[in-house]
Amino acid sequence: MSMRWGMTVPLSGVPLTDHAAVYRALADAGFTDAWSSEVAGSDAFTPLTLAAAWEPRLRLGTAVAPVFTRGPGLLAMSAAAVAETAPGRFQLGIGASSPVVVGDWNAVAFREPYARSRDMLRFLRSALAGDVVDREFGTFAVRRFRLERTPATPPPIMLAALRPQMLRLAATEADGVILNWLSAADVTTALAETSAAGPGFEVAARIFVCPTDDAGYARKVARRMIAAYLTVPAYAAFHRWLGRGPALTAMWDAWAAGDRRAALDAIGDELVDELVVHGTPEVCRERVSQYVTAGVTVPVMALVSTPDLERGGADAWKELLTELGPPANPPA
Template sequence: MRIGIHTGYWSAGPPAGIGEAIAAADQMGVDSIWTAEAYGSDAFTPLAWWGASTRNVRLGTAVAQMSARTPTATAMAALTLDHLSDGRAILGLGASGPQVVEGWYGQPYPRPLARTREYVDIVRKVLERGAPVEYDGAFYQLPLRGEGTTGLGKALRSTVHPHRADLPIHLAAEGPKNIALAAEIADGWLPLFYTPRLDHEFRERLAEGFALRSPERSAAADFEISATVPVVVDDDVEKAADAVRPFLALYIGGMGAKSANFHRNAIDRLGYADAADEVQSLYAEGRRAEAVAAVPTALVEDIALVGPREKIAAELQRWEQTAITTLLVQGDATAVRTLAEIMR
């Protein structure tokens, strides 16, 4: 199992000290660095900036939101980054949720799985560069025809020859059907709330998708699973867990509506529905400090590595036995260094 760094969402600005941490990670042999986007910083610009000062780490988006760009625009950004980084780019895609998709990007959200399938199809056509891109789908049509158009649209092929026609595409997925879709059409899966305790269930969902995988796709044995895992090193377990609780409270209570929160649904499937009810209610009432405090330590320890070095080293053995191929550390430089030393 490899180690990567998930730089997370920006708050008011770039994460403090992240440039230095990435430079150190490149020297330490860390596998990859990953960026996120929602409705603030974008995912591609930081990778280009930070990637320019590195030589070894792979550069992944976890995730680039599909509603933020047309499929061809996303393919352009990925192939550009791949050229500039000499073949180190990984395109991680995600559907996000209706609050962001319709509220921020002004795009329709329904049928995200079918939309994802078409999106990935078009990105691959751009990267393969076999012919001018034409597509007649339920969500995307290239060239665009019909009412409100000039009728002058022309099927085009990228002027730039991609550095890699098989640039890897990974999908963020939380629901069972979406996990299976990632295994069917993508080169990797980006889970957010992974727990070794349910590794067998995740493997079953993946197996469903692998069974439908087309022959031209890379072998299932080459499929990557890069899981975001908060890591906090501290002699006091509760203090370490406190650093993770706000992250979980935000996703349970603040990401999405009560009737449509796919992150909350993922927590329910882990077995914490009652605790999630309390966190969500407190968050909705504006009692955020109480919502954070209501996140159980057991939940934190299920999806994160927190506590003294010895505890983390012992628990890491369970993670190494899972389907995960890369553990994406969400934490500070101490967390990355500690994990790297333990795994060496």
């Protein structure tokens, strides 16, 4: 039975300066976790540092801090600082990210993502334990690095993974895995590759949630999101592996031809409904619970804003968080 129930922060449209009330509302509603992402909004660590100071009831996690955009030492220092601020409450999630985020936006070569993730995982394991790190890792070398402020409780390290090789790496060398852009029915397929994991292995899943009973609006927004993500080579390969090649080929072909409208039109309602949770808060909560039943131990909602939320402001967000809190009887 999962006792974890997470939310991605910061919330869209709410300034970071106003998030003390958000974190309090999350904890009051029964959420146990606040997880950050790092794409082109806030960085991964600042929202969690604020949460650590403002709401001690929440556990914290990054989903994810890219392994390319910070050097090894800087990534270790960032993680150690949050771990020191929130002892025993922080999990470091790392991942390869994408060529757009890494190369186009951060001017770093996106090469050998599997090897870079493996090497950063091994470096961080040693560095966060307080070791002097002086070795060649394959994709980078570190010379006599040691954290000056080693956290008393080193954070567990989780690895974002899509396909078998990275999933198996997470199972054998990380403390958990972070899943993304999959349906509840896909969880079993992904977790079949983590059979080598030891006890206590965490499974987090980032789940996109559009809390509205206006299915037309939700599907319109979701189609844009699906087209933006699932045309990225790593995600395209992931969904081919999951067996969605036939359902996505028309979208991929139209996108490659530069016809964005045709690409959106090629995304069927069934696919949208599998990958993006939408409906009333009660329906959304039930759909998220299906991921728990499938084996996810830390479901992490990523809210998609709606016109009602934008009109309602802070009061609407607070009411929604209360309605999206964990079910009274969590699934076994």
